[in-house]
Amino acid sequence: MERRVEQLSLGLRRSGLRLTHQRLEIVRVLAADETHPDAETVYEAVRMRVPTISMDTVYRTLATLSDRGLITRVQFLPGPARYDVNQTTHHHFVCTCCGLVRDIDDPALDAIRPTADVRRMGRTDAVSVQFRGVCTACRGGKTRRT
Ligand SMILES: [Zn+2]
Ligand SMILES: [Zn+2]
Incomplete structure (x- = not known):
């Protein structure tokens, strides 16, 4: 920090x-x-x-x-x-209900390699996976910002 x-x-x-x-x-x-x-x-x-x-x-x-x-x-x-302050390789969980965006650090996700289709498109320098869904708070119906 x-x-x-x-x-x-x-x-x-x-x-x-x-x-x-x-x-x-x-x-x-x-x-x-x-x-x-x-x-x-x-x-x-x-x-x-x-x-x-x-x-x-x-x-x-x-x-x-x-x-x-x-x-x-x-x-x-x-x-x-x-704005994201985390400048290291990471992934995200995005709640489409309340707008929550959380970082995910997971070597298994970092290890994802470009497929043949992706390689045909060009050189990959970084991989960032985004999981979209409904967070546990929203599922529980507790916090709703919008
Ligand atoms: Zn939510
Ligand atoms: Zn982030």
């Missing part, structure tokens, strides 16, 4: 952005959040600590970080883009 904060901060400075208190708080929120938050969620979390933060600052910081490949902009579901 501290390492992530350092990497993201360094990335911002290299992009010529001053590492202001506000931007550092955005980075801290991102580094600690593995739920793949959207910009609004990041904004709400940062606002608890920095009430003067603007949505624009959040958007621009997220854009800079994703342009530099330090976070990944993901769009698994309709609606706003979400």
Whole structure:
């Protein structure tokens, strides 16, 4: 987590952005959040600590970080883009009911190799598996965000 904060901060400075208190708080929120938050969620979390933060600052910081490949902009579901801080090879479970996105680390999934069809299409550099379905909370009818 501290390492992530350092990497993201360094990335911002290299992009010529001053590492202001506000931007550092955005980075801290991102580094600690593995739920793949959207910009609004990041904004709400940062606002608890920095009430003067603007949505624009959040958007621009997220854009800079994703342009530099330090976070990944993901769009698994309709609606706003979400941001993934986990830059190691991993897979996802996506709940189409509440929008939950969770990371899955599993060597068995990492080991999936391109099939002959895939190889005909080109060189594969990464494999990311996405499981879509309904999470246990939604199945239990407990949490429903939408
Ligand atoms: Zn769900
Ligand atoms: Zn992820």
